[in-house]
Amino acid sequence: MTWPGGGGNAFAATRAGAGGLPFAGIPPELQDGVDKLLATEPEHPEPTARFAHARKDPDGARLSLRRLVRPYWALAALAGLLVVLETAAYQAGPALTQIGIDQGITGHSMTALVVVAVLYLLSVLVTGLASAARVMVTGRIAASVMNDLRVRVFTQLQRLSLDFFTEEKAGVIMTRMTSDIENLQQLVQDGLVQFAIQGLTMAVVTVVLFAYDVKLALITLLLVVPALTAASLWFHSASSKGYLRVRDTIAEVLANLSESLQGVRIVTAHNRQGLNIRRHRQVTGRYLTANVYTAQVNSTYGPSTQVVGVVGQLVLLVLGAGMVADGELTIGELIAFLLYLGAFFQPIQQLVQLYNTYQQGQSSVVKLRGLLGTEPSVPEAADAVDLPPVQGEITFERVGFGYQPDLPVIRELDLEIARGETVAFVGPTGAGKSTLAKLVTRFYDPTQGRVLIDGHDLRGVGIESLRRQLGVVPQEPFLFAGTLRDNVRFALPEAEEEQVWQALRAVGLAEVVERMPNGLDTVVQERGQSLSSGERQLVALARAFLAQPRVLVLDEATSNLDRSSETRIEAALDVLLQGRTALLIAHRLSTAMKADRIVVVDGGRVVETGSHGELVAAGGRYAEMFQTWTDQSESTKM
Numbered sequence: 318m319t320w321p322g323g324g325g326n327a328f329a330a331t332r333a334g335a336g337g338l339p340f341a342g343i344p345p346e347l348q349d350g351v352d353k354l355l356a357t358e359p360e361h362p363e364p365t366a367r368f369a370h371a372r373k374d375p376d377g378a379r380l381s382l383r384r385l386v387r388p389y390w391a392l393a394a395l396a397g398l399l400v401v402l403e404t405a406a407y408q409a410g411p412a413l414t415q416i417g418i419d420q421g422i423t424g425h426s427m428t429a430l431v432v433v434a435v436l437y438l439l440s441v442l443v444t445g446l447a448s449a450a451r452v453m454v455t456g457r458i459a460a461s462v463m464n465d466l467r468v469r470v471f472t473q474l475q476r477l478s479l480d481f482f483t484e485e486k487a488g489v490i491m492t493r494m495t496s497d498i499e500n501l502q503q504l505v506q507d508g509l510v511q512f513a514i515q516g517l518t519m520a521v522v523t524v525v526l527f528a529y530d531v532k533l534a535l536i537t538l539l540l541v542v543p544a545l546t547a548a549s550l551w552f553h554s555a556s557s558k559g560y561l562r563v564r565d566t567i568a569e570v571l572a573n574l575s576e577s578l579q580g581v582r583i584v585t586a587h588n589r590q591g592l593n594i595r596r597h598r599q600v601t602g603r604y605l606t607a608n609v610y611t612a613q614v615n616s617t618y619g620p621s622t623q624v625v626g627v628v629g630q631l632v633l634l635v636l637g638a639g640m641v642a643d644g645e646l647t648i649g650e651l652i653a654f655l656l657y658l659g660a661f662f663q664p665i666q667q668l669v670q671l672y673n674t675y676q677q678g679q680s681s682v683v684k685l686r687g688l689l690g691t692e693p694s695v696p697e698a699a700d701a702v703d704l705p706p707v708q709g710e711i712t713f714e715r716v717g718f719g720y721q722p723d724l725p726v727i728r729e730l731d732l733e734i735a736r737g738e739t740v741a742f743v744g745p746t747g748a749g750k751s752t753l754a755k756l757v758t759r760f761y762d763p764t765q766g767r768v769l770i771d772g773h774d775l776r777g778v779g780i781e782s783l784r785r786q787l788g789v790v791p792q793e794p795f796l797f798a799g800t801l802r803d804n805v806r807f808a809l810p811e812a813e814e815e816q817v818w819q820a821l822r823a824v825g826l827a828e829v830v831e832r833m834p835n836g837l838d839t840v841v842q843e844r845g846q847s848l849s850s851g852e853r854q855l856v857a858l859a860r861a862f863l864a865q866p867r868v869l870v871l872d873e874a875t876s877n878l879d880r881s882s883e884t885r886i887e888a889a890l891d892v893l894l895q896g897r898t899a900l901l902i903a904h905r906l907s908t909a910m911k912a913d914r915i916v917v918v919d920g921g922r923v924v925e926t927g928s929h930g931e932l933v934a935a936g937g938r939y940a941e942m943f944q945t946w947t948d949q950s951e952s953t954k955m
């Protein structure tokens with residue numbers, strides 16, 4: 318196997334680091350073994366999945382097991398045939414026993430005994446083979462169905478708008494992808510087939526019982542069916558309640574776990590470990606209670622049906638013995654009857670286990686239906702047109718917006734930003750500055766009024782065509798686990814090596830990268846933890862530079878950097894903002910001062926607008942902020 322040479326993948330990078338530090342690479346003596354193992358790995362061709370905002374999930378809120386299995390109907394039909402074969406072959410046992418006893422033993426026929434023995438062997442063989450084939454077929458169906466479902470859930474998550482991810486806890490979303498899908502896999506692979514087998518067994522056994530003796534069969538059914546029905550109805554209602562609780566509490570456990578992991582640094586810094594453990598114990602405690610309840614329900618239902626079964630068999634034995642004495646029934650028939658009655662009860666015993674699988678699977682279907690049926694709150698219009706190459710004129714037209722309907726964050730805001738202009742938004746915290754930026758990138762749609770770029774209402778343009786021409790540098794740049802190269806060309810994966818260097822040079826990061834032993838192949842750890850905060854910001858700026866957007870939305874980082882990093886970032890910004898329209902959410906007045914125009918936002922409204930000089934001269938809000946800032950700067954200098 319050949320390794321891609323510097324092709325920008327993380328694995329190549331770790332290989333490249335084999336001779337150096339800190340990654341020691343694969344020890345040479347193990348390399349041969351690793352190569353051999355990799356050579357036997359199946360090749361997975363590059364998937365051809367396409368993404369479109371407007372393409373809904375094919376089933377959405379109508380998701381059901383039937384719809385999931387439908388594409389594999391031929392395999393499912395084969396599994397059905399195998400189930401019939403398996404059940405029929407297995408249920409031949411008691412009938413063969415009866416023939417063996419009546420004709421072989423009572424009738425003193427060696428031939429009959431041998432024939433029955435051979436047939437018995439054959440039935441066992443057929444049962445075994447059919448069962449093996451059935452497990453293989455259902456395993457394949459389940460694996461394929463789950464793979465389809467995983468891709469669909471992931472695709473839906475890519476479609477959904479930001480509000481979904483703000484409202485839904487990450488841990489709960491993870492539950493949909495992990496335990497909910499796994500529950501369904503269990504149900505498709507084993508649960509449904511077992512239901513079919515057990516149901517078929519009960520039907521076959523009932524018919525056979527009647528064929529043997531109508532009177533005895535009627536007595537049996539009258540004796541056991543009412544008791545069983547009552548117990549099963551209770552089980553159904555108690556169990557459904559229990560499983561819903563189990564599903565809700567496991568989601569809570571995972572959500573709590575994921576939040577604690579994500580916030581581990583803050584937890585450590587604020588000594589919250591003890592409190593965190595107590596919180597976690599509360600949620601795991603609720604999960605425990607839910608599980609104990611379902612265990613109690615199961616432990617009541619299982620043994621009580623067993624008792625009904627044994628009582629039924631006892632009564633039959635007494636009645637049957639009388640019938641054998643009267644010559645109404647042969648001894649072989651009575652034994653077969655008793656064996657079949659055992660077979661009738663076996664599925665009911667299994668039902669407890671099956672019902673667990675079924676309940677878990679069904680509640681997972683309900684949860685997944687909710688997820689797949691959710692419509693993005695920022696939809697792609699049916700008649701959306703691609704935004705033509707952007708000139709960069711942005712208009713807010715009587716815009717109103719609130720994250721919650723009754724809590725407006727932006728109120729009747731009018732603003733014109735000219736092409737190529739750099740506008741800095743300043744104002745107190747919570748004024749709505751970032752929200753304005755989110756409306757331009759269409760992370761949210763305004764609840765009133767319109768946001769336009771070059772005269773196009775953003776609601777009517779193709780989301781992809783809009784975002785392709787927009788650059789966003791968030792307050793906290795997010796870097797992905799992978800190489801520096803991949804992180805820089807995140808918005809333009811096909812970018813050439815030279816373009817990456819050009820972007821790094823533009824933001825003044827090229828020298829730093831050149832000094833790194835692995836250069837562009839340096840592996841950045843998850844969320845860029847292995848880089849300094851200033852370097853992360855520069856990588857984010859390089860990313861935006863590489864994509865060459867026409868409009869740039871930049872949320873200035875609030876984190877305090879040392880003077881030299883700040884100077885580097887300011888210089889990088891100068892290069893980045895040249896020739897493009899820029900919305901700058903400025904947390905430092907030194908940044909705002911350099912903008913063509915400053916917009917002071919407060920309470921979701923524009924309260925002042927003008928250049929730095931104009932606003933200082935006007936003596937309003939900005940002048941006040943500027944005065945405070947200069948006073949502070951003076952005092953820190955002293």
Ligand SMILES: Nc1ncnc2c1ncn2[C@@H]1O[C@H](COP(=O)(O)OP(=O)(O)OP(=O)(O)O)[C@@H](O)[C@H]1O
Binds near residue numbers: 483720745749750
């Ligand atoms: N996802 C959200 N859900 C609900 N409310 C939100 C959400 N995001 C922001 N808000 C609220 O909207 C208001 C405006 O927030 P925004 O982030 O726009 O302020 P900002 O002016 O950018 O503040 P800062 O200078 O602190 O970044 C705040 O009161 C905030 O609490």
